[in-house]
Amino acid sequence: MPIYPIEPFRIKAIESTRQTTKEEREQLLEKAGYNLFKLRAEDVMIDLLTDSGTAAMSDNQWAGIMLGDESYAGAKSFYNLKEVISTIFGFRHFVPTHQGRAAENILCNVLLESGESIPSNMHFDTTGANIRAVGGRPIDLLIDEGNDPKSRHPFKGNLDIEKLRQFIEATGKENIPFGMITITNNAGGGQPVSMANIKAVSEVYHEYSIPFFIDACRYAENAYFIKLREEGYANRTPLEIAQEMFSYADGCTMSAKKDGLVNIGGFLCMNDDNLFESVQQELILREGFPTYGGLAGRDLEALARGLWEGLDERYLDYRLAQTAYFGESLIEAGIPIVEPPGGHAIYIDAGSFLPHIPADQFPGQALSIEMYIAGGIRTVELGSVAFAYPDPDTGEIKHPPLELVRLAIPRRVYTRSHFDYVIAVMADIAARKSTLRGIEIVTQPELLRHFTATFKIIAES
Numbered sequence: 001m002p003i004y005p006i007e008p009f010r011i012k013a014i015e016s017t018r019q020t021t022k023e024e025r026e027q028l029l030e031k032a033g034y035n036l037f038k039l040r041a042e043d044v045m046i047d048l049l050t051d052s053g054t055a056a057m058s059d060n061q062w063a064g065i066m067l068g069d070e071s072y073a074g075a076k077s078f079y080n081l082k083e084v085i086s087t088i089f090g091f092r093h094f095v096p097t098h099q100g101r102a103a104e105n106i107l108c109n110v111l112l113e114s115g116e117s118i119p120s121n122m123h124f125d126t127t128g129a130n131i132r133a134v135g136g137r138p139i140d141l142l143i144d145e146g147n148d149p150k151s152r153h154p155f156k157g158n159l160d161i162e163k164l165r166q167f168i169e170a171t172g173k174e175n176i177p178f179g180m181i182t183i184t185n186n187a188g189g190g191q192p193v194s195m196a197n198i199k200a201v202s203e204v205y206h207e208y209s210i211p212f213f214i215d216a217c218r219y220a221e222n223a224y225f226i227k228l229r230e231e232g233y234a235n236r237t238p239l240e241i242a243q244e245m246f247s248y249a250d251g252c253t254m255s256a257k258k259d260g261l262v263n264i265g266g267f268l269c270m271n272d273d274n275l276f277e278s279v280q281q282e283l284i285l286r287e288g289f290p291t292y293g294g295l296a297g298r299d300l301e302a303l304a305r306g307l308w309e310g311l312d313e314r315y316l317d318y319r320l321a322q323t324a325y326f327g328e329s330l331i332e333a334g335i336p337i338v339e340p341p342g343g344h345a346i347y348i349d350a351g352s353f354l355p356h357i358p359a360d361q362f363p364g365q366a367l368s369i370e371m372y373i374a375g376g377i378r379t380v381e382l383g384s385v386a387f388a389y390p391d392p393d394t395g396e397i398k399h400p401p402l403e404l405v406r407l408a409i410p411r412r413v414y415t416r417s418h419f420d421y422v423i424a425v426m427a428d429i430a431a432r433k434s435t436l437r438g439i440e441i442v443t444q445p446e447l448l449r450h451f452t453a454t455f456k457i458i459a460e461s
């Protein structure tokens with residue numbers, strides 16, 4: 001039995017959840033067009049839809065909310081946050097944004113032209129969509145082990161250096177306005193990237209004079225994986241490791257709704273003075289004045305405190321051990337997951353769990369639907385619903401390598417009995433999995449279809 005870690009906190013305020021019956025959930029989901037995003041949260045018993053913006057804030061952060069300075073320009077809370085970001089991330093400039101995708105949007109609008117490409121280990125959906133929205137091409141160059149759900153490579157989020165070099169040579173550095181890496185790799189299992197890989201990626205980008213931006217959402221979890229798994233880092237603090245990671249980059253995009261331990265917020269950092277000028281103009285147009293960038297002063301204050309709490313060793317130790325307990329227990333119950341367990345989520349390999357459902361009948365969506373009906377558990381499909389796109393050259397539908405269902409773990413929210421309940425529900429589904437049926441799309445938008453598409457369960461023939 002894997003070890004469940006002791007929470008490094010006790011509970012001061014609680015939020016009640018509502019019990020529902022299977023019959024009720026069947027009706028609710030049908031009404032929601034079988035899209036779990038369209039359910040009311042109060043109809044969900046355990047919400048593993050996302051770890052984004054769902055953290056429980058600490059008493060220290062709530063105290064910060066009262067102290068937030070709501071001045072339009074030059075608020076004290078902005079300067080508090082600036083100091084924290086400058087210490088941890090070390091870039092010369094930063095602007096707050098309302099969340100991570102706003103930082104991506106600004107970066108893409110300022111630096112990217114139609115037809116250009118942005119390489120990364122693996123872009124998350126919002127990053128890919130922001131690149132496509134201005135006519136660019138998001139390019140994923142993950143190491144092969146990252147696409148093998150059974151590989152226990154310690155850093156499955158690594159970017160393949162050889163593929164990167166070949167891609168730059170083939171595309172031409174003039175067609176690559178910046179390069180990225182996502183830490184940890186959310187779209188590929190929440191897997192970490194090693195320090196050696198971040199450094200090597202940085203060296204290749206810089207050899208070709210390509211600016212290097214880190215998608216930093218889960219940088220603290222990535223830093224702790226480096227401490228646990230990479231030689232030479234066992235005695236370094238998460239802060240020191242984070243500082244080294246960012247020292248290799250020219251900037252970062254950040255959704256603070258993850259390792260910032262806040263419910264809303266993000267930022268964009270950079271070293272380049274000219275870029276900062278353009279970013280500020282874009283920010284004023286889209287988000288707000290550069291000292292608040294779409295956030296309230298109280299949000300800035302909560303984030304300044306949350307960033308420190310997110311780097312706390314006891315917290316990170318508990319966080320990664322909790323995810324490991326959940327993942328290893330699911331494996332024991334016969335559920336195939338992306339191994340080893342990542343930082344913020346467990347990803348069920350729905351493609352191999354439901355081999356009788358082909359990719360174009362969305363096995364991940366089928367499993368997500370069943371988890372809600374059977375147990376009131378909300379998850380998200382990260383397979384062909386989220387990531388299958390027509391190839392821009394051939395028009396042919398490209399399916400992602402894995403059909404995953406993500407069970408994201410909100411920070412400091414759920415305890416062991418919640419996880420044990422999910423494990424029991426999954427064991428029950430495993431026992432009758434051959435009865436699950438494929439899914440058909442009824443309606444869908446052009447971009448980011450998993451948020452709003454509607455579905456139906458394919459009738460038995």
Ligand SMILES: Cc1ncc(COP(=O)(O)O)c(C=O)c1O
Pocket residue numbers: 052099100101102124126127182186187215217254255256257265266
């Ligand atoms: C790796 C990664 N990048 C970017 C984003 C976008 O952040 P936000 O949801 O704050 O816009 C997310 C959100 O889940 C993410 O996981």
